[in-house]
Amino acid sequence: MRRMSWPICGLLTLNGITILGNALTEVAIPWLILEISDSPALVAAVMAAKITPVILSTFFSAPFVDRLGAFRASVLSDLVNFFSILLIPVFYHADLLTLSLLAALLVLSTLLDTPSRLAKDVILRHEIKRHQLDHHLINGVNTTLENICDLLGPVVAALIVAAFGTISALYFDAATFFAVAFGMIVLKKHFRPEAERTKPDSAPPLRYFSEGMKYLRQQRALLSVLYLSATVNLVITPFLFVYLPYLNKFVFESVMSLGVSMTCFGAGTSVSSLLFGFFGKRFSNRQIMFTGYLSLAVVLLSMSFFASQPLFFIQLFVIGLCLGFAGPIEVTLIQTVVPEALFGRVMTLFSSVRFLSVPAGYLVFGWLLESAFADWTPVVMASTVLMGVIAYWRMNMASSIRLNPAEIEKDV
DSSP, rough: OOOOOOOHHHHHHHHHHHHHHHHHHHHHHHHHHHHHHHOOOHHHHHHHHHHHHHGGGGGHHHHHHHHHHHHHHHHHHHHHHHHHHHHHHHHHTTTTOHHHHHHHHHHHHHHHHHHHHHHHHHHHHHHHHHHHHHHHHHHHHHHHHHOOOOOOHHHHHHHHHHHHHHTTTHHHHHHHHHHHHHHHHGGGGGGGGGGTTTOOOOHHHHHHHHHHHHHHHHHHHHHHHHHHHHHHHHHHHHHHIIIHHHHHTTTTHHHHHHHHHHHHHHHHHHHHHHHHHGGGGGGGHHHHHHHHHHHHHHHHHHHHOOHHHHHHHHHHHHHHHHHHHHHHHHHHHHHHHHHHHHHHHHHHHHHHHHHTTTTHHHHHHHHHHTTTTTGGGGHHHHHHHHHHHHHHHHHHHHHHHHHHHHHHHHOO
């Protein structure tokens, strides 16, 4: 197996820096809204607005990257993120920031998030193929670096909020996007030309999207993973950005507790993705998915019966452990199964369609946490995950019945 080149290491590092910046926002924004309003429903509404561009980007991310080129798309996306995040503290200090303006700036900052990630994924795929590297190892290392930044980000954000105020974390977030854009400019000359420009597709957006969906429907293994990922995101995304801030604001009453909570979750995902990088080839994707998500449902259910803060941190670590393998499994499947001509649109579908139900999840969480049924939130989360696992099992069983043994082995 060949060693990773330093430009690939640089690309993975820039991915991690982007995640670090996002982690700063994910602590600062919910905490800022709770400081202003004391309302988890408003947090849910703003975060639901923030996720909407990720869904809409399903229709334009892949054509955008194809036409502009991976490097240009990456740099432009990061610069847009830089300016939109920077404007939040600027308007705040000018006493012009309202919740609607905050939501609008967050929507703008998220608009090109998916094209930015897709552009870097396209470059990474080209370089893995060029250097004949191990997909499992590279994707495991990449996800581990991202998870480590997810781990460090909440603690750094909590320290900044505690020391300098909530809004100060956003200046650091804006700086990370500028650093990533500059880093991509520096790395550009070290990658092969094919990673810079792909042949544009003249198909209209809806046809571009439908061709990717048609391919996915023919790939039962990919489709079942996408369905399960969408179901889990319906729970986990609001859990992280609505339920955790709510719990730490009103139960534990500490922003540092929120930072530690998200760090424990990040530690679990980091360990899990790293284990996948080294040992993922020894098990089938189905075995890993079943074990991980069934364990996730059990741990979420256990949160209804224990209220101790130290035990809560342990539960968050285990939840992260149950989820950390998901990212590398999805990317590895797409890299190894999808033809290069369809890679961009299929990767976009995975990045966007799995978030289709998240805005509804945010609103449900916001309503639930302000109702008399707030204590039932962990039960709702566990039940949703369990239903997703059952559907995943049924889809794979139906697929296995139609395939011969050789195809089944290839599928898993």
